[in-house]
Amino acid sequence: MSGQSLAAKMLEGAREWAKRLPSALAGDVAVDMGRKRLRLSHARVELVVRQLLQKVKHFELREWTALPEVYDVRFAVKGWKLRVQVTLERVELASGRYKLWLRTPGVVELEESRTASSLMMGVLRAGAGQAALRALAERLLPPGIRWDGKVLYVEGKLPAEGMLPAKLFDNASLAVSVEHCPEGLWLGAEAWPSLVDLLQVLFGTELPRTPPGT
Secondary structure, three states: OOHHHHHHHHHHHHHHHHHOOOOOOHHHEEEEOOOOEEEEEHHHHHHHHHHHHOOOOOEEEEEEEEOOOOEEEEEEEOOEEEEEEEEEEEEEEEOOEEEEEEEOOOOEEEOOOHHHHHHHHHHHHOOOOHHHHHHHHHHHOOOOEEEOOOEEEEEEEOOOOOOOOHHHHOOOEEEEEEEEEOOEEEEEOOOOOOHHHHHHHHHOOOOOOOOOOO
């Protein structure tokens, strides 16, 4: 079976699974068969991200607001309070680890010092001081989080238990591109290993199902 046919079978299985979700969860997932993609609601995305980041040392996710084009996020790191507007653009899950790529097209500021933050962003947008800015970010951000002035890279181990356990991707990998929209995040990939199993983990519900392709 071709990769394209397999992806279509998996998405069909996901669509049938979504139809049987309890009404309280029905709005959290949508399947676009034509473009071979899956949409998760912003609320579901927030739950997953909060779990992934809850054990990162010296990091506290303080506030998360979903806007039509970006997430407005406030967090504390090593005693500093920051506000960043980000949008997820890529996710990779493999070998029990996760990698996130988040663009920062909007606000990036130190909340305790708006003047210093404005000066920093002014230098950045002028195309100067990139090396100095990266050096500052390296000193401020904890291991597993990097920022190059345009993209925030976050990586780490998947938790042993919880909504997205490491065992789900011990021997499987998943890489998806992401598109932010007012209703949630569209996730697109050519192949989805154990897609319905992954959805059941993310939604914390077990429903009778027929495995895709059978």
